[in-house]
Amino acid sequence: MNVRSKAWKLLMIGGLGASLLAGCGSKEEAASPDAKNAEVKKEGFPIVEAPLKMTMMAPDTGVQNWEDMVVLKEMEKLTNISFEYKNAPKDSFETKKNLVFASEDYPDVFYAAGLTPSEQLKYGEQGVLLPLEDLIDEYAPNFKALMDEYPDVRKSITAPDGHIYSLPVIEFSQHWYRNPLWYNGSYLEALGIDKLPETTEELYTYLKRVKEEDPNGNGKADEIPISSVTTPAANIRDIRTWMLGAFGIYEETLFVDDNDVVRYSPIEEGYKEYLKYMNRLWTDDLLDHESFSQTAEQKQAKGESNQLGLFSAWHAYQLLGTEASDKDPMFLPVHAENVEKAAIAKNGGIKTGAFAITKTNPNPAASMRWADYLYSYEGSVLFNKGPEGTLWEYTNKEDHTKKAIPAPDGKDSEEIRSTLTPNYGIPAPTILTDEVNKGLTTEFDEWVNNETQTKLLDNGARVPFPALFLTVEEQSEINSLNSDLSTYVKQMEAKFITGAESVDGGWDAYVDTLKKMGAERVAEINQGAYDRWKAN
Amino acid sequence: MAKAIANPIRESKGDKIFLGFTYAYLCVALVVVLYPLIYILSASISNPTAVNTGEMWLFPKEITFAGYELVFNNPAIWNGYLNTIIYTVLGTALNLAVTLPAAYALSRSDFVGRGWFMGFILLTMFFNGGLVPTYLVVKNLGLVNTMGALILPVAASVWNIVVARTFFQSTIPKELQEAAHIDGCTNLRLFWKIVLPLSAPIIAVMALFYGVGHWNSYFSSLIYLNSESKYPLQMVLRQILVLQEMSAETTGAAMNADTAALMSSKAETASLIKYGVIVVSTLPIIAVYPFLQRYFVQGVMIGSVKG
Incomplete structure (x- = not known):
């Protein structure tokens, strides 16, 4: 008995020691929550007279330590605000973000965090994320002007409770919703095609000819007319948007039609036509039979050995492993015979959740002014192009025309850029306009822009569904519905296309099942949110 | 033959x-x-x-051999290598220092409260705090973003303690201990001079179990570390491979043609060095294994079969 109580004592002492240790860790947090807001200048730099240090959480692509990034150092000099960076690798950023929220170990600001609308609402309502609208009014002249100029920005970032919890990524110079499809130019030449297919039937003929006429001229029937990859998130997504468009469907899950009615794509009649068409491509061996299993690298390898006739890529030459050229034309969206014109999806250009301020922030006003600079022309150029004189210089400062400076030692200038600035491969808070790139585009870029303009934008490309908020309850209902729906849709899509189930025979049962799983409810909830957004 | x-x-x-x-x-x-x-x-x-x-x-x-060239010219990989060696050596040393005495003490039938302690220790095999509470403990100990975060929280593994305890129970006869005591040997000296020298197999096995664990671990560095200079090798590898997965579609970032081009060329580099890096990172373990293997079989068997 005596010994037992000794053991207890030991345990208690141990526990006491641990709690003492625990006390040490949390000291730093309470360091400077004093009302220093008064010292923040409303205009001009530096933002604060006395140096201010905060913590920033951001995803990291692992190219360069953020402490060593020239752009961030410049920013520190300019504003007198420095950051301690809490980076997490980009691919595991979600995990770390959840951990941070769950453990209440908040950074002072989130940068490029990709906070989802539901996270913004949830943590906004809990008071973890600060409402920004008053700060924007007072301390963010650039961003405010931007919202006045583009009402859609304000609409899209305002939560249903009327607050703004995050600043967005705005890209008005990028119109693609998905990577475009590209034709293999050498195939077109070999087959003597000078007019791109405009209907699904013409496209079928092209693919068939690729299959049968040996356009790569190696004497082997190794051509793959169209190839795609499947990720855990979605089947053959890279080509699907374009194929669905032929049957009047803008996007694979949700879109709003021309009469402001929200549609759930997988139960639409056009979706059935799409499945039939794809099934036909599959049965005739025109759609790569590895489309549901291969990785992006495997597709890349096929591209490099010149086996593909039509494929998705950022630029065709990147997949074919050739030099940039205007020989590989962009896919002109085709349409089915009974559909008047193809539905073409366009990038909305607004993505919320890029920048947020938390309740531990010692000086929200200063943080807001810091972020506001990112939405000015100068800030955008600094963060997206690097400081003047490293990779570019002005030829005409008045109208913002620039010219590129070749990178030293024959290095890739983009490679160097990725070490200068954090805005590389992450959804960073910024605004990208054509003005930022003025003078820096190459002839090839111009050609691509022209292809985009004539083939997509001029043919009526539009945003399939605006960026909008659902309430917390709506979001949780959607989440639970979607977890069943998307799995089932994904499974059935593969079955229909590969012919494991016949489209004609199985369609009605499939639609019934989806309806039972709440497909219509998903559309209904989003309809409500869309109407709110529209009325805002 | x-x-x-x-x-x-x-x-x-x-x-x-x-x-x-x-x-x-x-x-x-x-x-x-x-x-x-x-x-x-x-x-x-x-x-x-x-x-x-x-x-x-x-x-x-x-x-x-371009892949190997890229591997050997990448400072991040070497830094990761160095870190991993530090984590593995220090971590394993600490693991042994904690596991062996604990296991020996628990193997002694004259240890008062043995069942009670054993029960407590075993309990942690079935119930644990989960990710967030563990993170909070580590954070409150001030270990976040320190090398200690990868070493201290995993100092003892219950499973290994049990294996080592069984080994001690079955190979160190009670009579040996009694004889030593009669000759005036203290417990500490008994452990140090008699038990440990007789336990080479289990020490080797434990070192291997723990060492491989440290060598391959990346999850805790993912959770606890913020700065790249402290990343272990596996984490560096992961990053290299993840860059490969990164494409215009998946980033959700503001993109332009140059970025897409660089990502696409990075993807090629990554697929070139992927296998090279796997070879380089597993080689040390493969090299050490044959020397420990002898003990390995012996140690595990002795731990499991009483005889």
């Missing part, structure tokens, strides 16, 4: 058939184990396009 060693009694037909099957089975097992090793070795010196198209399936095609 088998004949030379085999006993003079002639094998029956049944035995021969059995032997034949055994060899056939072992050959299949050998192929299954060996194939991935050869594949990775070959892939590491082949042209990545050949690997991805499936042209390279056993022997290297279009041999190139």
